[in-house]
Amino acid sequence: SSPLKLYTIDLEYSRIKVQLDPERPHHGRFRLRMLRNMVKEAKWQEAYEPHEQYVQDTNLAMMRERFVPEFLQRFDMGFRNYECGEWTDARRILSETKQYINQDDGPSEALIQFMEDNSAVDDPDECVAPKGWKGYRTLEV
Numbered sequence: 001s002s003p004l005k006l007y008t009i010d011l012e013y014s015r016i017k018v019q020l021d022p023e024r025p026h027h028g029r030f031r032l033r034m035l036r037n038m039v040k041e042a043k044w045q046e047a048y049e050p051h052e053q054y055v056q057d058t059n060l061a062m063m064r065e066r067f068v069p070e071f072l073q074r075f076d077m078g079f080r081n082y083e084c085g086e087w088t089d090a091r092r093i094l095s096e097t098k099q100y101i102n103q104d105d106g107p108s109e110a111l112i113q114f115m116e117d118n119s120a121v122d123d124p125d126e127c128v129a130p131k132g133w134k135g136y137r138t139l140e141v
Contacts, residue, residue: 003136008107009054010072011063071100075108083136085129087115 042048054060078093094108114137120128 003134009064010067010105010107011060012066013063015062015065016059066101068100071097071105074100075105078108079111082111082115085133085135087119087127087129091115091127 043050074093074097078090078097081087081090081093091112094105094112097105097108115127115129118130118137119126120130
């Protein structure tokens with residue numbers, strides 16, 4: 001089988017406040033369900049453009065505020081180095097991502113840990129991709 005590329009999006013979900021309304025009447029549930037189904041159905045249409053929602057959705061925008069362009073650029077650069085087998089550079093670049101968002105970045109930390117655990121050398125200052133590195137790894141579930 002061939003490798004599958006996974007795409008992700010950074011979201012800070014804690015920025016969204018959920019408002020619960022225990023007093024909401026039950027008679028509106030059917031209407032809400034119908035509206036949800038219409039929205040879901042629209043997403044299956046060929047004309048659906050996911051990037052439009054990405055740009056227009058205020059909740060997505062709010063959850064993305066922390067992830068400044070500099071952070072995204074550094075992560076992308078580190079990830080590309082990881083894929084190419086330039087693990088020493090990848091580790092250095094990915095370890096810098098937290099300075100842009102003022103907290104650890106889970107994906108950066110996971111990649112760093114993987115590279116350190118699988119480095120072809122035992123030198124703590126160097127991270128070397130294993131011989132035959134193809135730019136991807138098998139995810140264990």
